[in-house]
Amino acid sequence: YTQMLPILDDYGRMQIEQFTSAVLVHYKREIFTSEALTDWIIVNRDEKGEILSIEYDMTSLNQLADQLVYDAESTIYQVQLGHYQAKDDSRYERVLEKISTEQGVVGRVPLETALSFPLLSWLGIQIPVRFKTMTNFSQEILTEVTDYGINDTMVKISVRVTMNQEMVLPFFHEIYPSEYTFPVALRLVKGRVPEVYLGGQTNE
Secondary structure, three states, X not given: OOOOHHHHHHHHHHHHHHHHHHHHHHHHXXXXXXXXXXXXXXXXXXXXXXXXXXXXXXXXXXXXXHHHHHHHXXXXXXXXXXXXXXXXXXXXXXXXXXXXXXXXXXXXXXXXXXXXXHHHHHHOOEEXXXXXXOOOOEEXXXXXXXXXXXXXXXXXXXXXXXXXXXXXXXXXXXXXXXXXXXXXXEEEEEOOOOHHHOEEEEXX
């Protein structure tokens, strides 16, 4: 059994990260709308039109990121309790409801894969692996400014979500940190910015 654990571990991480990422991306699309893009990124220019500085509406961005974390965490918690009900007939909602009926993400690893022994494939035996996401999410806003083309600047805002995730196997469980980063806004700005603004920044 101990020889199978590395394979089950890799498979388990892939399954739970796909599920968690899908939930986060869903709420990211709902919450971070492009209509507010110009309000999040503030470009200050001098009388000649040259860029003096770039600022961000961090209050609004952090409120939206907190909402993203709250919605995703609540959904995952309801799914794992088996209480989630589809809100519509979309594929995303149907998948969440199906996962909820099993009270969490349950993957089934073929025995021949777990043992690295293809000749066992005729048995059709699968090992059930249950995955859980622990509800201690946190978020931070990342900003990045880079030169783009001859006389343009690309401004990028991302949200980084971190959490602990738990994999539960027969006679074994593991908790490991996981991190997801999603771009939420891109803006092409005419002109060059001072070098102090180039590169990436983390904004708490």
